[in-house]
Structure formats: C-alpha cells, structure tokens
Amino acid sequence: MIMQYYLTMLVCVLLLLTGCDNNSSPQVDAHIPTNSSAPVLRSGMDVALGQLIQRQQLTGDPLKGRELPAIGAPLAQLGMQLFFSKTLSGNLDVACASCHHPLLGGGDNLSLSIGVDAEDPDVLGHKRLLQGNRSPGVPRNAPTTFNIGLWQHFMFHDGRVEKTSSGIHTPDVAYPDTDPNAGGNLVQAQARFPVTSNHEMRGESFDAGGTPQSCREPLAERLGGYGKTGTPLEARESARWLAAFREAYGKPDAAASELITEQNISAALAEYERSQVFLNNPWKSYVEGKLDAISSQAKQGALLFFRNHDEGGFACASCHSGDFFTDEQFRNVLMPPIGPGNGKPDKDAQQDYGRWQVTGKPEDKFRFRTPTLLNVEVTGPWGHNGAYTSLGNMVEHMLNPFQSALHYNTAQLKQPNIQTGQYQQNLREMLGENTDIAGHSYKQEDVQNLVAFLQTLTDPCVTSQICMSKWIPPEDHGRQDSQGLQLNARFAP
Ligand code: HEC
Ligand code: HEC
The missing domain is CATH 1.10.760.10 (Cytochrome c-like domain)
Known part of the structure; x- marks a missing residue:
C-alpha cells in the first residue's frame, strides 16, 4: 500500500496534474467488476481525466438507447x-x-x-x-x-x-x-x-x-x-x-x-x-472504467483534447463534443482550399463556400460541419476536401489553422491533378471572413499524444477483414x- 501511495504521488508530481491532491490514496476504480483480474491502479492522469469525463458528461456510449438495425435484418x-x-x-x-x-x-x-x-x-x-x-x-x-x-x-x-x-x-x-x-x-x-x-x-x-x-x-x-x-x-x-x-x-x-x-x-x-455501428473502441472501455484500456500517451492526448486553454489544453472538445465527438455545428476552420470547388456562385473559382451555399447567411461562408472523430484513424484523407493525407498533419492544422493553411504543402496529395492553382487567392478570400478558431503554439509531442488519443477511437472491427x-x-x-x-x-x- 505504502509503495503504491508513493508511486501515485510520484506520477502526480511528475505530471504536475491538478487532479492529484495530498489525501489521494491510490484508488481502485469502482466500475471494475469484482471478478476482473488484478485491480488497476488509478494514476493522477486517470483522476484528472475522470473529472474531465464527468464535466463533459461522457458515458462512452453515443447510442444512448437509440435503436439501429442489425446487419442481419x-x-x-x-x-x-x-x-x-x-x-x-x-x-x-x-x-x-x-x-x-x-x-x-x-x-x-x-x-x-x-x-x-x-x-x-x-x-x-x-x-x-x-x-x-x-x-x-x-x-x-x-x-x-x-x-x-x-x-x-x-x-x-x-x-x-x-x-x-x-x-x-x-x-x-x-x-x-x-x-x-x-x-x-x-x-x-x-x-x-x-x-x-x-x-x-x-x-x-x-x-x-x-x-x-x-x-x-x-x-x-x-x-x-x-x-x-x-x-x-x-x-x-x-x-x-x-x-x-x-x-x-x-x-x-x-x-x-x-x-x-x-x-x-x-x-x-x-x-x-x-x-x-462501430463503437467498441478502447476509449469507450476506458470511460466505462477499464483504466488500462488505453496507453498513458493516449491519456496525455486525451487531457490535451478535453482541457480548456487556461488548463493547458487545446479545447478540442468545445466542438468535437459528447460521445459522438461532434456538436453538429458549422465552423470555418480554414481548411486549405484545394479541388474544383463547389461551382456556386462561380464555377471557375475553385472555391467552396460550404454552409453559406445552403443558408445564404454571410456568417456561414466557409463553414463546414464538425466531423465525428470515431474511427477517424481509418477515414482519411481528412477535411471536407481531403486536403490532409496524414492524421498528424490534420491535427497540426487544428492546433494552428492559420499557420497550417498558410504553409500547406500540396505535395502531400497522393491523387494526381487536384486543382490547387487558385490556392493563395482563395485562402485570402477565406481569411477575409470570420474564422471560428484561433491558433495556439504547440510541441511535436502534443501532436503525437493527440494522435495516440484519436487512435483509441478506432473500433477493432473496422480494421479486421473478417x-x-x-x-x-x-x-x-x-x-x-x-x-x-x-x-x-x-x-x-
Ligand atoms: C472551432 C471548432 C473546432 C475545434 C476547437 C477543433 N475542431 Fe477539429 N474540426 C472542426 C471542423 C469544423 C472540422 C471540419 C473542417 C472541414 O472539413 O472543413 C474539423 C476537422 C477535424 C479533423 C478531421 C476529421 C475528418 O474526418 O476529416 C480532425 C482529426 C480534428 N478536427 C481534430 C481536432 C483536434 C485534435 C482538435 C484540438 C486540437 C480540434 N479538432 C479542434 C472543428 C473544430
Ligand atoms: C463518387 C463517389 C460517391 C458515390 C458513388 C456515393 N457517394 Fe456518398 N458521398 C460522397 C461524397 C463526396 C460525399 C460528401 C458530399 C458533400 O458533403 O457535399 C458523400 C456523402 C454521403 C453521405 C453523408 C455522410 C455524412 O457524414 O453526412 C452518406 C450517408 C452517403 N454519401 C451515402 C451514399 C450512398 C447511400 C450512396 C449510393 C446511393 C453514395 N453515398 C454514393 C461520395 C460518393
């Protein structure tokens, strides 16, 4: 017990996590069924994440009782x-x-x-x-x-x-x-x-x-x-x-x-x-109490994802919220303007005005729906026009959209002949409208941790041919x- 106590404190000090307080004796997670094998020690990271999970009211299960058909129907x-x-x-x-x-x-x-x-x-x-x-x-x-x-x-x-x-x-x-x-x-x-x-x-x-x-x-x-x-x-x-x-x-x-x-x-x-329906991912198991379902790197990433800016995080969950990881709202996050564009109102512009084309409201220009992040690891390329062909690059964009769009490298496009000729002029037009996200400074380690977290949202079924x-x-x-x-x-x- 004493050893475990010192271990927990050490983890807390190392990670400087706010969730650790002096009387935090090692906690065994209450959700773990008694017949499961050895109880898993709840680390300082788990405590902090537990609080964020509560604050976000996550259950791990986006179905919430909704009935969807079985494939055998x-x-x-x-x-x-x-x-x-x-x-x-x-x-x-x-x-x-x-x-x-x-x-x-x-x-x-x-x-x-x-x-x-x-x-x-x-x-x-x-x-x-x-x-x-x-x-x-x-x-x-x-x-x-x-x-x-x-x-x-x-x-x-x-x-x-x-x-x-x-x-x-x-x-x-x-x-x-x-x-x-x-x-x-x-x-x-x-x-x-x-x-x-x-x-x-x-x-x-x-x-x-x-x-x-x-x-x-x-x-x-x-x-x-x-x-x-x-x-x-x-x-x-x-x-x-x-x-x-x-x-x-x-x-x-x-x-x-x-x-x-x-x-x-x-x-x-x-x-x-x-x-x-592909929801049985490691993150769900973690939220349901299986503390060793995800790696400590993924937990670091989750902290960055859910914490607000004043708590040292990136507030990704302010848009990718809830168990389905989307608020179903529309935002201009400066996705690099590549491709033929949507033809409205000018078919030669190679520009895509997104939500504005539906509502005609000026503030909706360049806004697109917040995507779910479930199984995001296997759904690339990413963004409404597939501008990013690696998840790491996509995450870097969300961390600092302006810099990322400004320095966008078209060489990452694997598909031939994607239109990029009007990139600079289209980006300028996008920057002239309201953008809905600010940039932040970040470390490469943050990107890796966020990617590790996003990878816990993959249901193993989707990578299994059988x-x-x-x-x-x-x-x-x-x-x-x-x-x-x-x-x-x-x-x-
Ligand atoms: C202001 C709301 C907002 C915030 C904050 C936000 N996102 Fe997004 N995210 C979006 C929108 C909107 C898109 C889609 C944009 C598009 O396609 O034009 C998106 C796209 C993505 C994608 C691509 C998904 C796909 O299927 O193509 C990933 C991955 C992602 N965001 C991760 C993150 C991460 C990680 C953070 C935090 C660092 C974050 N987002 C913060 C709104 C947001
Ligand atoms: C040429 C490729 C292509 C074919 C064929 C195609 N789709 Fe799609 N599908 C797309 C693209 C691209 C979008 C996004 C279009 C947009 O948002 O403007 C899309 C969007 C969707 C969406 C919306 C997903 C979401 O998250 O909102 C669904 C569902 C869908 N397609 C189902 C179908 C079905 C059913 C068929 C056959 C009847 C079909 N698609 C045929 C390319 C295709």
Missing part, C-alpha cells in the same frame, strides 16, 4: 445488395460502395471521390483514377458511412439535408422548407441524392437535363424491369431484384412497380448504412448476378 440485407450494385448508376459503372467501402473506413481513401468515368470502375483506393488523367469533378471528400445513424441533425459537410422539428429539409426544396418525399430518417433522405449527381453516379447521358426526381424514377424502373426506361437490365437480373425486394419487404406477391420504387430503394440503403465481411456481399453472388453488376472491389496494393 432483411431490409439491411437488401440494402447491402443495393449499396454494392452498379445498377443504381446511370451508366451501370458506379455503386455507393465505390466511394464508401467498408474496408476503406466507409470511405474511399481518396482526397476527392471518383465516381463516373473511372479508368477501371472496380479499382478502389489510391489507384482509382479518372479516365484521361482528368482533374477530379467531385469537390468533396467522401465522409464515412460508419455510425451514420448517430447524426441527429445534418447530413453532408454543409448540412444540406437537415432534420428539424417540422420534418426533413433536402436540396429538392427551397431552404428551409421540408421535403415531403425525404423518407423516414436523415440517412434515407441523403441516400436519394448520390444517384442524381452527374459526377457521382448519374453520368452525363442518363436522364440528361432532368431533375433529381426525374432521374430516380427511371433508375427504379430499370432495376425492376418495368416502365419504359432505355437499356433495361436482363430479365433474369430484374427477376432477381424482384425476389429480393419481395423477401425483404415481406410481400411475396407484390408487383415490381409497387415494390421497386425509389422510396423503397432508399429506405433499404439507409437500413444497411444505419447497421454500420469482422467487416458481414457488411460486404460475398463475391460469388456474382454467379446469380448475370450482368456482373455487383461491385467486387479490387484494392491496389
């Missing part, structure tokens, strides 16, 4: 087939999984996504290239679909799909009206949009010049082999989909035109996506898939 299974099928794209060449693959952190490992016109549509990862070595047309980084069912208010980097007390707003209606066709939840509302985007899935020729809705309906008709949409699938393929929809919706006799609708397609996609296989349809599905329209991704080494 019939609708989620149908959604998985759809998510991996190229039939939802105009030219039968892109699936949702082309940009949101479970083995790539629910994203695509690219700074800026490549949908239509890929050199080889089945190649994913950093070797996925556009035909003719063109510059990317998709202006933003594909966010992860992992834990997507936990967002309460917004989808997309600019929140253009939004849930309010009166319903769900989407880009199909004027802001902030609600869209009567949005579907039952935010994820379904979002799932109706990628198929309407020329660069992502539609291409230039399918339903050319149409509206979003005039694109969704023929896609559904083509899948179900009804209606008069051109280039129909083989009858065998449509029959297979009809059987799958009948089973998932429990309507064995329903006709294709009744079952294979854009609403039922997006509802199934959403159930599959919402089943991607664990993830439940979310990937078996390749031999292809045997029934007569037209080879299931995406069986190839990952370049």
Whole structure:
C-alpha cells in the first residue's frame, strides 16, 4: 500500500496534474467488476481525466438507447445488395460502395471521390483514377458511412439535408422548407441524392437535363424491369431484384412497380448504412472504467483534447463534443482550399463556400460541419476536401489553422491533378471572413499524444477483414448476378 501511495504521488508530481491532491490514496476504480483480474491502479492522469469525463458528461456510449438495425435484418440485407450494385448508376459503372467501402473506413481513401468515368470502375483506393488523367469533378471528400445513424441533425459537410422539428429539409426544396418525399430518417433522405449527381453516379447521358426526381424514377424502373426506361437490365437480373425486394419487404406477391420504387430503394440503403455501428473502441472501455484500456500517451492526448486553454489544453472538445465527438455545428476552420470547388456562385473559382451555399447567411461562408472523430484513424484523407493525407498533419492544422493553411504543402496529395492553382487567392478570400478558431503554439509531442488519443477511437472491427465481411456481399453472388453488376472491389496494393 505504502509503495503504491508513493508511486501515485510520484506520477502526480511528475505530471504536475491538478487532479492529484495530498489525501489521494491510490484508488481502485469502482466500475471494475469484482471478478476482473488484478485491480488497476488509478494514476493522477486517470483522476484528472475522470473529472474531465464527468464535466463533459461522457458515458462512452453515443447510442444512448437509440435503436439501429442489425446487419442481419432483411431490409439491411437488401440494402447491402443495393449499396454494392452498379445498377443504381446511370451508366451501370458506379455503386455507393465505390466511394464508401467498408474496408476503406466507409470511405474511399481518396482526397476527392471518383465516381463516373473511372479508368477501371472496380479499382478502389489510391489507384482509382479518372479516365484521361482528368482533374477530379467531385469537390468533396467522401465522409464515412460508419455510425451514420448517430447524426441527429445534418447530413453532408454543409448540412444540406437537415432534420428539424417540422420534418426533413433536402436540396429538392427551397431552404428551409421540408421535403415531403425525404423518407423516414436523415440517412434515407441523403441516400436519394448520390444517384442524381452527374459526377457521382448519374453520368452525363442518363436522364440528361432532368431533375433529381426525374432521374430516380427511371433508375427504379430499370432495376425492376418495368416502365419504359432505355437499356433495361436482363430479365433474369430484374427477376432477381424482384425476389429480393419481395423477401425483404415481406410481400411475396407484390408487383415490381409497387415494390421497386425509389422510396423503397432508399429506405433499404439507409437500413444497411444505419447497421454500420462501430463503437467498441478502447476509449469507450476506458470511460466505462477499464483504466488500462488505453496507453498513458493516449491519456496525455486525451487531457490535451478535453482541457480548456487556461488548463493547458487545446479545447478540442468545445466542438468535437459528447460521445459522438461532434456538436453538429458549422465552423470555418480554414481548411486549405484545394479541388474544383463547389461551382456556386462561380464555377471557375475553385472555391467552396460550404454552409453559406445552403443558408445564404454571410456568417456561414466557409463553414463546414464538425466531423465525428470515431474511427477517424481509418477515414482519411481528412477535411471536407481531403486536403490532409496524414492524421498528424490534420491535427497540426487544428492546433494552428492559420499557420497550417498558410504553409500547406500540396505535395502531400497522393491523387494526381487536384486543382490547387487558385490556392493563395482563395485562402485570402477565406481569411477575409470570420474564422471560428484561433491558433495556439504547440510541441511535436502534443501532436503525437493527440494522435495516440484519436487512435483509441478506432473500433477493432473496422480494421479486421473478417469482422467487416458481414457488411460486404460475398463475391460469388456474382454467379446469380448475370450482368456482373455487383461491385467486387479490387484494392491496389
Ligand atoms: C463518387 C463517389 C460517391 C458515390 C458513388 C456515393 N457517394 Fe456518398 N458521398 C460522397 C461524397 C463526396 C460525399 C460528401 C458530399 C458533400 O458533403 O457535399 C458523400 C456523402 C454521403 C453521405 C453523408 C455522410 C455524412 O457524414 O453526412 C452518406 C450517408 C452517403 N454519401 C451515402 C451514399 C450512398 C447511400 C450512396 C449510393 C446511393 C453514395 N453515398 C454514393 C461520395 C460518393
Ligand atoms: C472551432 C471548432 C473546432 C475545434 C476547437 C477543433 N475542431 Fe477539429 N474540426 C472542426 C471542423 C469544423 C472540422 C471540419 C473542417 C472541414 O472539413 O472543413 C474539423 C476537422 C477535424 C479533423 C478531421 C476529421 C475528418 O474526418 O476529416 C480532425 C482529426 C480534428 N478536427 C481534430 C481536432 C483536434 C485534435 C482538435 C484540438 C486540437 C480540434 N479538432 C479542434 C472543428 C473544430
């Protein structure tokens, strides 16, 4: 006991932690079940972190009783087939999984996504290239679909799909009206949009010049082999989909035109996506009382993350708050302006005005949604346009955004031909607006500690091919898939 006491005091003195006081005898954590092996000594760092965890009201469990579907549920299974099928794209060449693959952190490992016109549509990862070595047309980084069912208010980097007390707003209606066709939840509302985007899935020729809705309906008709949409699938393929929809919706006799609708397609996609719950990370175990679940370096990083500036920390949790590590608010944090930009209001500007494009409010210029940090280790490149290709560089940006944007090194971009020509002028324009974050001086050690902390937010399932296989349809599905329209991704080494 005496030894332990001196050990604790030594740790306290070394770390100069405020949480250690003179009568702190070694504490054994109360949450540890009595049948667990040797109790773990609570260090000064644990005491300080315990106080911060309390102050932030963290439980480690962002689900908080919310019910999300299991991957085995019939609708989620149908959604998985759809998510991996190229039939939802105009030219039968892109699936949702082309940009949101479970083995790539629910994203695509690219700074800026490549949908239509890929050199080889089945190649994913950093070797996925556009035909003719063109510059990317998709202006933003594909966010992860992992834990997507936990967002309460917004989808997309600019929140253009939004849930309010009166319903769900989407880009199909004027802001902030609600869209009567949005579907039952935010994820379904979002799932109706990628198929309407020329660069992502539609291409230039399918339903050319149409509206979003005039694109969704023929896609559904083509899948179900009804209606008069051109280039129909083989009858065998449509029959297979009809059987799958009948089973998932429990309507064995329903006709294709009744079952294979854009609403039922997006509802199934959403159930599959919402089943991607990956929360069992070491940090959660730590918050629940398993003191040795994370390293002491990660604990140092956590202290920096949660402490305020006057306590020697960086107050990251002032925006990345709660167990989901986001306040779902929009901020201008000076992300380096790379890529083609969003085309509004000037398509040649290569500038992305973020939230402002949705609300038109001047203060929203260059604001983007605070991302969750769960599984952040596997969801790079980082930032709304994938400007940072290492987590360390991304963290350095958050520590001192102005310096980092000013000295941004485009050589870190692994993808060829990303537009950077108007960088300086675009950055100047960004600096002329309100920024929502100040810079701080920091040490390299702080960066390493913060990265070590962020790595504790990774659920081991997401790095295990075996664990993830439940979310990937078996390749031999292809045997029934007569037209080879299931995406069986190839990952370049
Ligand atoms: C070409 C690549 C590409 C394809 C194909 C694609 N997405 Fe995405 N996805 C993106 C990008 C890029 C964004 C971010 C766009 C933005 O915020 O403006 C995004 C955003 C999302 C989001 C919002 C995530 C969040 O955190 O708000 C979800 C969910 C999603 N996609 C699901 C899907 C589904 C379902 C499909 C198929 C119907 C699909 N995506 C097809 C690239 C793609
Ligand atoms: C003022 C609010 C705010 C603070 C404080 C803040 N962040 Fe962020 N963070 C954001 C926003 C907003 C983004 C997304 C910006 C974008 O994409 O344009 C972001 C992006 C990130 C990303 C990239 C995530 C991804 O999926 O691309 C990481 C990692 C990150 N922040 C870590 C941190 C760390 C570590 C700290 C503390 C040193 C911190 N943040 C402080 C708002 C904040």
